[in-house]
Amino acid sequence: MKTYFESYEQYKRQGNSIKTTTITAKQLLPALIAHMERMDRQFTLHINGQLPMPIDELLKEAFDQCHLEQPFYTQHCEKRSYKYRQLTKNRIKVEFTMRYRMARQEEKWIVDEIQTILKNRIHPDMSALQKVLIVHDYIARTYSYERHTEGSPFAVYTFMNEKHGVCMAYALLFEKMMEVLEIPCYYVIGKAAGEGTEGHAWNMVQIDGHWYHVDVTWDDIGSIPGREVRYRYFLVADEKMRLDHEWNENHYPICTSTKFEAFHRLYDGCVVNTSVYYPHPGNGHLYEMNLANYPLQAKQKLSVNIQFCFSINGLLYFRNDSHNRYLYQFEIAAEELTQLSAEPVIRIYETETTLEVLYADETTNSIQKLFSADTESEDSLRVETDENRLEVPLNTFGDSWVASVEQQADCQPMVFKSADGIELIVEDRCKQLTVDIYINRGLHIQITSKRKNVEFHQPAQLKMPTALIPGLEQQLSKQKALEYFTDENFIYIQLFKSVTIQLKK
Structure with missing residues (x-):
């Protein structure tokens, strides 16, 4: 990654913090990040030394690149303004005023909620691939793209409360969850086909030393009947991503691995242990792909046409389109298939505590999740x-x-x-x-x-x-x-x- 500025980590290692008011031009970016991470509304910095470019250009460069580190905070900064004064030939005083899309109590609620969501879905012994896949599917299945929201559609707080938002909210939530899981991740700003001139946001994530693109917004296809999530933009290399996305490639690591291309034709998967189960994109039959074995290979588990495949309590639930669209349960180890309803299923969806089944007669059924972390007698x-x-x-x-x-x-x-x-x-x-x-x-x-x-x-x-x-x-x-x-x-x-x-x- 090429940038003029010091990294935020380097800045902190040198002992700098929000108390550091006198900086060099190279320290401008991390100094701004330190204040935006605290959501400071007003602060002052003194820039000492010869500048590599005019001060307005330097400030623009710093603001344009602040999303590269701590994007959850810097991108929630909705409005930025400044005024400066030349104190001496080599010293400039800059006063900043910031406005944010979230309050401190909202930030705390978001972080606590993310911890709960991940605790209920992620186990420490899971691989990075499993964790990234589960987070990708959770966001795509739980939220939907919508610009017209009561709160800001760009804010993660609005996104998590109203279940609606835009690409920025998708990518910021994904990046924050990766941070909690300690998986290296970037928030990427660029353009995408069909998005006009407004720009687009997605992520890059690192698995086993290789970087990949992940665009959860474009993988959220909940408007397509019978489908909710696809993997066309899950763990993608630069070459394929360039077909319909643009980004400043100087600011991000290169993505060359094509290791996970087997995912790109799939949709509506669910993770059970080290495998992902999904309806085959051609015949709709239940297939299994073991994530622990490379190259990734798929094998058929059932020769029935399925939709809405979910995993709850180690069991698979889905609509059996080969048998009147009834609700079925599949016990994987015993390979036992059980019919659970005598009424056609319209939709199946997941909440934090249940799997909800909506039937054609407008009745519903809730399948309760069992959490094993603090198992009660x-x-x-x-x-x-x-x-x-x-x-x-x-x-x-x-x-x-x-x-x-x-x-x-x-x-x-x-x-x-x-x-x-x-x-x-x-x-x-x-x-x-x-x-x-x-x-x-x-x-x-x-x-x-x-x-x-x-x-x-x-x-x-x-x-x-x-x-x-x-x-x-x-x-x-x-x-x-x-x-x-x-x-x-x-x-x-x-x-x-x-x-x-x-x-x-």
């Missing part, structure tokens, strides 16, 4: 109420139980109780909560706050008399949808959000 699902919980009566109307509560600022955990033995214990402290439980060809649990669905940080615990809904345990056991256990009279279910558990007719 069955007894830990049984949480006894105590005097610190707010007790709320569940009103009974035939096969329906309803309650709503609104608390003051000092919120308490809650327990909802009915006269016939239903209990719902909520550990999260919510100001307003509405619970609607009803039985209609299955068990439906709707939990909302101000008419919006709730996702709990700590799982709620539902205690349900088994006599109220015969067959519930058998359905849970077959689908492995939720974490639960039973005793003689009750079934205890762990909930992170509203769910529907259908019973077969």
